[in-house]
Amino acid sequence: MSSNKFLKHEGPWSDANDPLMCSDTGGWRTKRPVVDKDNCIFCGFCAIYCPIQIMEMVENSHFSVDLRFCKGCGICAKECPKNAISMIAEGDFQK
Amino acid sequence: MTEKKKGKLTKVLDYLKHEDPFSKGVAFCPGCGLELLLRFIPQVLGNDIVITGTPSCSAPVLLGQNNQSWHTLSYFGTLMTGAAANATGLARYYRKAGIKNTVVCFNGDGTAADIGFGNLSGAAERNEPFIYICYDNEGYMNTGIQKSGTTPYGATTTTTPLGSASKGKNLRRMNLGLKMAMHKIPYAATATLSDLEDLAKKLLKAKEAKERGFAFLHIFAPCTTGWGYAPENTIEVCRRAVKTNYFPLWEAVNGKIRMTKTVKKPQPVSTYTELIKKFAHLNEADLQILQDDIDYEYCMLGGLSVLEGECQLPVSSED
Amino acid sequence: MKPKTQDKTKPGSQIEVITGNAAAAIGAKLARPDVVAAYPITPQTEIIEQISKFHADGEMDCELITVEGENSAMNAVTAACLAGGRVFTASSSWGLVFMYDAILATAGARAPVVMVNVNRETPGIIAVSCGQQDMISTRDAGWIFLIAEDCQEILDLVLQAYRLAEDYDIQVPVMVHYDGFYLSYLSEGVNVPFQEDADRFLSVLNDQPQRTKLVPGGKLGCGTHGILGGYLELRYKHVSAMERSKAKFEEIDKEFQEIFGRSYGGQIEEYRMDDADVVLVGSGSMCGTIKAVIDEKRDAGVKVGLLKIRMYRPFPGEVMVAALKGKKAIGVVDRSLCFGFKGGPIYTELKAFETQLGGSKMMSFIDGIANTDITKANVEQMIDLTCDLAEGKDVREVTWVSYPEAQEPDSEKPDSEKRGGL
Numbered sequence: 001m002s003s004n005k006f007l008k009h010e011g012p013w014s015d016a017n018d019p020l021m022c023s024d025t026g027g028w029r030t031k032r033p034v035v036d037k038d039n040c041i042f043c044g045f046c047a048i049y050c051p052i053q054i055m056e057m058v059e060n061s062h063f064s065v066d067l068r069f070c071k072g073c074g075i076c077a078k079e080c081p082k083n084a085i086s087m088i089a090e091g092d093f094q095k
Numbered sequence: 096m097t098e099k100k101k102g103k104l105t106k107v108l109d110y111l112k113h114e115d116p117f118s119k120g121v122a123f124c125p126g127c128g129l130e131l132l133l134r135f136i137p138q139v140l141g142n143d144i145v146i147t148g149t150p151s152c153s154a155p156v157l158l159g160q161n162n163q164s165w166h167t168l169s170y171f172g173t174l175m176t177g178a179a180a181n182a183t184g185l186a187r188y189y190r191k192a193g194i195k196n197t198v199v200c201f202n203g204d205g206t207a208a209d210i211g212f213g214n215l216s217g218a219a220e221r222n223e224p225f226i227y228i229c230y231d232n233e234g235y236m237n238t239g240i241q242k243s244g245t246t247p248y249g250a251t252t253t254t255t256p257l258g259s260a261s262k263g264k265n266l267r268r269m270n271l272g273l274k275m276a277m278h279k280i281p282y283a284a285t286a287t288l289s290d291l292e293d294l295a296k297k298l299l300k301a302k303e304a305k306e307r308g309f310a311f312l313h314i315f316a317p318c319t320t321g322w323g324y325a326p327e328n329t330i331e332v333c334r335r336a337v338k339t340n341y342f343p344l345w346e347a348v349n350g351k352i353r354m355t356k357t358v359k360k361p362q363p364v365s366t367y368t369e370l371i372k373k374f375a376h377l378n379e380a381d382l383q384i385l386q387d388d389i390d391y392e393y394c395m396l397g398g399l400s401v402l403e404g405e406c407q408l409p410v411s412s413e414d
Numbered sequence: 415m416k417p418k419t420q421d422k423t424k425p426g427s428q429i430e431v432i433t434g435n436a437a438a439a440i441g442a443k444l445a446r447p448d449v450v451a452a453y454p455i456t457p458q459t460e461i462i463e464q465i466s467k468f469h470a471d472g473e474m475d476c477e478l479i480t481v482e483g484e485n486s487a488m489n490a491v492t493a494a495c496l497a498g499g500r501v502f503t504a505s506s507s508w509g510l511v512f513m514y515d516a517i518l519a520t521a522g523a524r525a526p527v528v529m530v531n532v533n534r535e536t537p538g539i540i541a542v543s544c545g546q547q548d549m550i551s552t553r554d555a556g557w558i559f560l561i562a563e564d565c566q567e568i569l570d571l572v573l574q575a576y577r578l579a580e581d582y583d584i585q586v587p588v589m590v591h592y593d594g595f596y597l598s599y600l601s602e603g604v605n606v607p608f609q610e611d612a613d614r615f616l617s618v619l620n621d622q623p624q625r626t627k628l629v630p631g632g633k634l635g636c637g638t639h640g641i642l643g644g645y646l647e648l649r650y651k652h653v654s655a656m657e658r659s660k661a662k663f664e665e666i667d668k669e670f671q672e673i674f675g676r677s678y679g680g681q682i683e684e685y686r687m688d689d690a691d692v693v694l695v696g697s698g699s700m701c702g703t704i705k706a707v708i709d710e711k712r713d714a715g716v717k718v719g720l721l722k723i724r725m726y727r728p729f730p731g732e733v734m735v736a737a738l739k740g741k742k743a744i745g746v747v748d749r750s751l752c753f754g755f756k757g758g759p760i761y762t763e764l765k766a767f768e769t770q771l772g773g774s775k776m777m778s779f780i781d782g783i784a785n786t787d788i789t790k791a792n793v794e795q796m797i798d799l800t801c802d803l804a805e806g807k808d809v810r811e812v813t814w815v816s817y818p819e820a821q822e823p824d825s826e827k828p829d830s831e832k833r834g835g836l
Binding site: 142143144145147148158159160161162163164167168169170171172173174176177178179180181182183184185187188189190191192194195196197213214216217220221 | 448449451476477479480481482483485486487488489490491492493494495496497498499501515516519628629630631632633634635636637638639640641643644
């Protein structure tokens with residue numbers, strides 16, 4: 001039999017029992033969503049509409065963003081009924 | 096304070112009963128409608144679905160690379176020409192072998208409306224026991240935004256470009272959802288990303304309906320890169336598509352059509368097109384052609400629901 | 415199809431007079447496929463009619479998918495096969511090439527699909543007639559190709575195809591070819607195996623490790639992108655499996671003989687080859703005629719034999735070289751064309767072994783295309799020309815046997831030249 005260096009199976013099968021691939025999509029971001037906890041009414045719209053599904057509930061009071069993967073699309077800020085999420089240029093955090 | 100906040104949590108979250116099986120870092124554009132849809136489906140239907148995917152924007156994520164995968168779902172990478180037939184083969188074998196299954200045949204509009212329509216229609220005619228989902232971004236986005244059968248009148252794509260002799264696509268779009276409903280399958284419905292509770296309900300109805308046969312969902316999933324709108328507007332574009340009746344939300348059980356959301360005062364199509372660059376060149380007369388098409392399709396939808404025995408104009412019973 | 419007579423002299427079978435298509439259908443039925451998907455096309459249609467009747471009569475417990483086109487037939491059975499099922503489909507000619515993208519995907523996925531292709535012209539020019547051009551159009555798809563000579567061999571090869579395709583060491587789809595019209599509608603006596611013997615023959619597969627299957631919730635996916643080294647690895651595995659299938663097919667021929675008492679010789683069949691000076695190489699239904707003419711020529715003192723190709727992909731180069739080495743002249747009969755080459759496809763491929771054959775001269779015969787019968791007279795002509803070649807006479811490299819116009823001196827010139835210029 002041939003080697004299984006790249007694929008564990010005889011045919012073109014991928015195997016998710018092994019760790020999943022993951023890209024550093026957080027590095028794509030030019031603007032960062034910043035949640036104003038006080039204004040957040042915990043409606044969850046940001047969470048359901050986030051394409052990456054990375055809005056995390058914090059203490060049943062507000063949501064926070066997983067910045068490792070957030071691409072900065074701004075949907076959460078746009079959909080927030082209280083305008084409690086601001087998109088701040090990443091450059092501002094480097095200063 | 097916290098107690099008061101809790102009460103307002105969106106009901107949509109109640110439908111997300113299962114884990115998101117996808118890796119968090121995947122190569123979809125920022126603001127991608129497809130990414131939201133793809134993560135939403137298994138959270139509602141469960142992680143034990145078998146999903147099929149064709150060459151498309153979904154393929155780089157649905158299909159692995161050598162031994163590695165971007166998600167934990169069982170999947171089969173199919174050809175665009177035979178996606179519904181592939182799903183048929185899976186569902187039929189599982190039925191024969193007595194294996195409980197939910198096969199989700201997940202395709203773009205290029206596969207569903209164009210190159211794979213024949214076998215989609217064939218699978219519907221044979222009432223095959225699986226769920227077919229078309230995510231409609233109105234064109235061939237993965238190859239660089241070309242015109243498809245669902246590209247609307249006037250839209251520019253790289254194969255319907257603007258020019259001295261062209262104002263974008265000079266043909267009306269195909270009404271894929273209605274076409275499928277007319278196969279009188281157990282379940283057909285339209286849905287979009289602004290109305291996620293509606294979408295979740297329809298996914299669950301499709302799962303239940305596939306026990307009786309073919310279930311089809313036509314899901315409007317805008318493309319920020321291909322259409323030229325700001326990434327944060329993906330949901331707003333969906334919302335306005337519904338509010339203008341550009342993409343009405345309905346369902347059909349055995350071909351019997353019922354609106355799941357009725358817009359009381361539909362807005363003019365310009366409130367939808369103004370967000371999107373692919374329509375930016377259209378003047379009032381051009382927009383009227385698009386508006387007439389929308390009105391015609393909506394009128395026909397209403398007429399069909401009457402013909403199908405509802406004996407009333409389409410009204411919502413749930414919203 | 416109820417058994418009419420039971421021939422007790424041939425254990426494990428009953429004799430029925432059936433068509434080639436019925437033999438294929440019964441072969442498939444005996445293999446107990448889980449899923450069958452097919453679309454009608456002349457001259458294959460009778461197969462799916464038979465299977466539909468078996469299914470309707472409750473004799474065949476399978477999911478029968480009456481698809482809307484051949485492309486869907488292949489896609490459906492491939493997916494069912496990857497999910498873990500045993501599958502069957504059948505097609506011909508235009509139908510075969512309408513499933514071409516799926517045929518490639520089936521092989522790429524290493525799905526052990528078994529299908530029957532009833533050889534028919536063309537695709538290319540509309541012709542409702544026999545020819546192997548459809549087989550040639552798909553020969554590089556990565557499938558194992560087997561070719562049957564008569565109705566008995568059709569049934570036997572379908573059973574053997576399952577044993578071969580699903581073998582854990584192979585896992586390559588197998589296509590069984592036989593000549594449309596000449597065999598598809600030919601009725602002859604066929605030993606139809608008993609179901610329990612067919613089950614016993616295929617039961618070897620149950621004792622093997624199970625191939626990778628697509629299971630709901632199983633975290634495996636089929637159709638991953640082959641990237642760089644991974645792509646090469648998959649292709650190398652495929653090529654290796656194809657090579658292994660040659661010896662495996664020989665083993666299977668022996669297993670088959672033990673149970674059913676019939677043996678065909680594996681990759682090739684040699685007919686009166688031992689002391690032959692000249693040899694015709696052929697495949698399919700033409701071989702019956704060739705054998706009859708060889709018998710007559712032998713009676714007249716001509717030392718001629720036949721090498722019948724049973725396994726066309728992988729190409730049985732090693733056994734062909736062993737059988738042909740040292741022969742004075744070889745005439746290869748092709749029922750198809752190899753565009754871009756003057757000679758037929760099998761001739762062109764055998765030429766690759768010319769140096770290993772040790773000086774045997776070779777010539778190409780194109781015949782039997784579009785139901786132009788390969789008659790006894792045609793075969794005689796081929797044998798005579800091959801003998802001429804053996805004797806060093808000046809003969810054309812390629813002969814279109816049923817189209818003598820091709821042998822005229824100006825036949826290759828363009829029409830404009832024949833008319834005296836443009």
